Amino acid sequence: MPSLKDLKNRIESVKSTRKITKAMQMVAAAKLRRAQEVAESARPYAETFNRVMSDLASSIVDQGDAPRLLAGTGSDQTHLLVVMTSERGLCGGFNSNIVKNAKSLANELISAGKTVKILTVGKKGRDQLKRDYGEQLVGHIDLSEVKNINYAHAQGIAQDVLNRFEDNEYDIATLFFSKFISVVSQEPQALQLIPAAYPSEDTEMSSSPQFDYEPDEQGILSDLLPRGVATQIFSGLLENGASEQGARMSAMDNATRNAGEMIDKLTIQYNRSRQAVITNELIEIISGAEAL
């Protein structure tokens, strides 16, 4: 049976925890709004880009002399998994979900006899993957100093991924991140980066006009494909940013509610034991008086 003093201290400490989680929830809500705005304003570029690329890609693939970034190396022996997670914790299952997704693909590939290499972006994912896949980790990109993600960061990551491809370190690259659906739901995604997979719009293709290319199709494609990698990484980063804040917001909301419940329970316990102490004292006084 904890003493009254212990209970009181306990209640105080849970109360201050509740204050902290409440504050974190509010901060996450504000950051989420910003992250959503940023993700929203980046969407037109990505959409237009993908539209142009699917037009281009389908016309090139038909000719059979596509660049390696589009057609692949012709092998699927070595896979690079680019796992993007957050730099900070306390955001519920956000990081674990992304990592779980990556792990299941990694296990599948390993059991199929493929080589797996892992590149992590964000500290939390690295920490979780280090335990089981320490040997497969080939690199890490640290964004902990970065406050606002911008396109230059995505370009940096893309450059790293592309350099490794140029050096024939892997055949297929897959990007892992979490897509923001709503505050309570974020969906971990796996997206094939290299070779680039641009869905061709079959119905529209037949009616789409024949484009003039300047410089030629090959020149444009070799210019655009690396940009496509950067664009996809950029939108992944932004989705991740919004998802992280959303996940943190709901995790902190839960924590605040749990702290509230705990305070209620502890208060009841405190009051009961306080009454028990009073009753005890009364009994002692009365029985003492009777004894006289």
Added chain:
Amino acid sequence: MIPFELVSPERRLATMEVQGVRIPGSEGDMTVMAHHAPLISTLRPGILGIESSEEPQEYIVFGGFTQVTAERVSVLAERAVPKSEFTEEILSTEIEQAENAVTKAEASSDHAAIDGATKRLADIRALAAHVA
């Protein structure tokens, strides 16, 4: 009149109906007006001019590409700044980056990369001379 949009990876800079757009294509400047033939072209660093019913506007763009269809003109710039917000600072960082790219390309002795990087640097220098 033809719908025009200018987007950078981070935001949409302009959407409007225009009479013509002067685009710094990688093979030379071109003015795109309504009924232009469908075209996809890469951009070089340069000045993009918009002529609409309002006052003419100018943006400084650094690379990217443009798609012209019968319905619209889209310019996707790697980096774009309205001319009024353009500063020496942006220019000097771009020049610095381009110079670094040239040094790096020369180290790799890949001719295509050297040519690309050198051309970019020359384009940015030309732009600097034009803006100054």
